[in-house]
Amino acid sequence: MKYISYNNHSFKKTKYYDRLSQTQKDDFEILSKIFYFKTNNYVLEQLIDWDNLENDPMFRLNFLHKNVISAKDYEQLLMFYKAGVTIKDLHPFIEMIRKKTTPQIPYDEKCFPKKGGERIQGLYRSFNNVISLFPDPMLKTCHAYCSYCFRWIAFNNTEVQDYTTYKDPRTPVDYLKENPEITETLFTGADPLTLNADKIKQYVDPLLEVDSVKTIRFNTKALTWWPFRFTTDKDAENVLELFRYIVSTGRNLTFCAHLTHVRELQNDHVIEAVKKIQATGAKIICQGPVVEGINDTVEDWVGLWSQEVALGMQPYYMFVELNHNHEASFRIPLAKAVHIFQEAEKQVKGLQQPFNGPVFMNDVHCVSIDEVTTEDNAKHFALKCLASPYTESEGKIELIPYDEHTRSAGDLVAMFSPQE
Numbered sequence: 001m002k003y004i005s006y007n008n009h010s011f012k013k014t015k016y017y018d019r020l021s022q023t024q025k026d027d028f029e030i031l032s033k034i035f036y037f038k039t040n041n042y043v044l045e046q047l048i049d050w051d052n053l054e055n056d057p058m059f060r061l062n063f064l065h066k067n068v069i070s071a072k073d074y075e076q077l078l079m080f081y082k083a084g085v086t087i088k089d090l091h092p093f094i095e096m097i098r099k100k101t102t103p104q105i106p107y108d109e110k111c112f113p114k115k116g117g118e119r120i121q122g123l124y125r126s127f128n129n130v131i132s133l134f135p136d137p138m139l140k141t142c143h144a145y146c147s148y149c150f151r152w153i154a155f156n157n158t159e160v161q162d163y164t165t166y167k168d169p170r171t172p173v174d175y176l177k178e179n180p181e182i183t184e185t186l187f188t189g190a191d192p193l194t195l196n197a198d199k200i201k202q203y204v205d206p207l208l209e210v211d212s213v214k215t216i217r218f219n220t221k222a223l224t225w226w227p228f229r230f231t232t233d234k235d236a237e238n239v240l241e242l243f244r245y246i247v248s249t250g251r252n253l254t255f256c257a258h259l260t261h262v263r264e265l266q267n268d269h270v271i272e273a274v275k276k277i278q279a280t281g282a283k284i285i286c287q288g289p290v291v292e293g294i295n296d297t298v299e300d301w302v303g304l305w306s307q308e309v310a311l312g313m314q315p316y317y318m319f320v321e322l323n324h325n326h327e328a329s330f331r332i333p334l335a336k337a338v339h340i341f342q343e344a345e346k347q348v349k350g351l352q353q354p355f356n357g358p359v360f361m362n363d364v365h366c367v368s369i370d371e372v373t374t375e376d377n378a379k380h381f382a383l384k385c386l387a388s389p390y391t392e393s394e395g396k397i398e399l400i401p402y403d404e405h406t407r408s409a410g411d412l413v414a415m416f417s418p419q420e
């Protein structure tokens, strides 16, 4: 299959646009003026069930839903749109909504590696042994966009890309050599595997000079947004060769697949891609968020984890949607998330390695909702800090009052950071 990418304009010229109901068309028109939309021919032809759009998790995963903005803003935009107000005139209003939904990311100064007191741009170190790397070309795009993505702010935004990334592939080397406790480097993106193999290798090679780096990890959704990346694309064999090369240096190559629903793993193209990646010696681990209307039942997670295990992939994290967006529109009640995790874990056979959920990864700490517990005759959520730049916080448990309906755990950064 040859990759064809669609944006909000070109998608409207496909036969699929006519499959949307009028309400879905309105949503599409309005929301794609605020957020970026991107899909491709594989997603349209093989993943989305066009006969069941209302309930289709793949449609909801790729197409924006109106609850990503407030009901009031949506109604107002709809009114303007129907009245024929031009995009130019709508611009200030759209900018205001974009501002409201811009992710508020709680960075901690301690997480920014420094040289001579200055930040080394494009590096972020939340945890003692892991560093996230943001080479400029990797922050640009993905093969399609997820409706719940909080990184949309970086897409098509050269200003954000310029001040959060590095261009010189050797940028992390000195810092890594000076900090041998860092054993894992993580390319996360947008999606690093949208790049061609040569470009990725340029950024990997310098890391391989550092003996203390034992694991090279890619966080990616290429496996299920575009599996041909690893099978029939012109560059597919080159990327597999790159994986073999990394493994041949004695490093662990961790391919961290972003997965949301079992449907992403149920066709021959993706299964072939999994086998080819595994044959290089890479290990595939899987993570994704529990999100409303896409995968918010026990059955969804039993199905997803069972298929992951059947394909020799390792479930790793179930995330809770972050507070990055004020609307937190995909967040489900915390009690429901705990129930889904615990029940699904019981039902899936062959889960050998421990994995975590539901987990908040808040750019400073990694915190799991460990259990619901009773203390002094009152129910609580027990929150446990799994990893933190403040090692003294790791393992710390905090109890917060249980509420069946709450979607908020409060200020986790304040809760797990040392008090001044």
Ligand code: SF4
Pocket (backbone or CB within 6 Å): 141, 142, 144, 145, 146, 148, 149, 150, 151, 152, 189, 190, 191, 220, 221, 258
């Ligand atoms: S693959 Fe990841 S970075 Fe890309 S749109 Fe989806 S959530 Fe965002």
